[in-house]
Amino acid sequence: MLTVETLSRTFTGLIAVDDVSFAVTPNTIHSLIGPNGAGKTTLFNMISGLLPPSGGTIAFQGGDITALPPHRRARLGLGRTFQNLRVFGEMTVLENVLTGMHPRLGVAWPLAVLRSPAARAEERAGLAKAQALLAKVGIADHARRPAADLAYGDQRRLEIARALASDPALLLLDEPAAGMNPTETAALGDLLLELRQEGLTILLVEHDMGFVMRLSDRLTVLNFGRKIAEGGPAEIRDDPTVIEAYLGTKVARKLAGAAA
């Protein structure tokens, strides 16, 4: 599905991602974990095309996408959410989701502008689909509100609905549970499992270890830009290098607790 090979990215005086390789198997939830500053978001930015790599390649569904601009990757079925929320704040929640549908709206622009019957039908179908997606992520009540008015957790859910609107094959989620309470987090976990059930592949970045261990089929661990471990949840939990990387953090205690 996704194969990242010897990917690197340097910023002036800093190697944010250092020679990282891993592959995501279709129809799995693959997690990318690591302490703050490990390079997870930088990796996401390179995979989604917002940041050019300093070296290495990215292949998606069998084709090399390293040089493709972000919108082409989206068309190929790559969707993502952002760690620092980036909803379109002035638009309504529904309009945000419809924007996510953009690459799947096929009516030619002159017809769209002139509101031809085909264009109207497409917008109607898009609206129905957007409403269904909002119901799925649990924010249907807020459909007509400006996105900026939504609570933090709801904006995270909106980002997921907006990313799902383009029917992606692979969804990159950057800390989707951040700022959510335990009930919301559990519901989000159920949603992600449901999405995988429906055939979606998910690459997940998340600090909440309980959440990550519950959902992941496979994990890749980064520290200081380098891959330090990879394996199933049980392997990672017991891996001394991983525990050491998280040493002194809340996560280390959680890992220790989970292992015990």
Place this chain on the structure above:
Amino acid sequence: MMATLDDLLWSYQSLIYGLGTNAILGLSMYAVLQLGQLSLGQAAFMGIGAYTGALLTLRLGLPFPLVLAAAAMVPALAALVIGGPTMKLSGVHLAIATIGLGEVLRVAYINTDAMGGALGLSGIPEKSTFAIIFGLLAVILAGFILASRSKIGRACEAIREDEAAARVMGIDVSAYKMTALVISAALAGLAGALNAHFSSFIGPNEFAFEAAVSILSFAILGGVTTPFGPVLGAFVLTALPELLRPFHDFRLVFNGLIIVLVVIFLPRGILGFRIRRTGG
């Protein structure tokens, strides 16, 4: 007595025509600003259109519709050429690059005898009529309203709000920006030619920095959340100096003051509402 009356009519006619062409210029600014692109090349494109139109009329005597088409197409081509390198620029860099274009052209007009040099071109026949100016304005405004209500408008708003997020949503931001710049240049050129064909004179200094700023102020005053904003902004800022004629010396101060007050108190412009579209 008769002469004063004629003067009055004539001066009102040029005011009314000016309302129309300035509204088109406001829409030209809207085309780029609605994507968050700060281009100050509108005056330069207007100048290219004005000179193209005036020369085709004076030297070749082409029919007016053809003149107007050429006056829109030549600056559009210029935008296509300079668009590539400047598209990579953003924010204040694009603004400075496009101001530079205006200054370069000003010097070029002054030093080209075939374009009238420093004296400019005079004796341009009056071919712009009320029907032509306001008919074109109506068509252009309708086009923008329809576009902004469609998925195109949704994509434009997404780009204005968050370019990176828009890219990830599958929107070809570079193509949108290039198209917007070309449309913007064509409209500015059209307005320039319409202007030239009722003011009967154009000169090299009319299309430089000051003009660029006043076109920008149409859009800032009216706001760019809908296409109505820049039209209203252009109407107000064109009519106001006439209404304030008694306070002649303070006219420019008033204009400046209005802009400052709007930017501080109404950052979305006086018409800050959103256009209604699917799911809105």
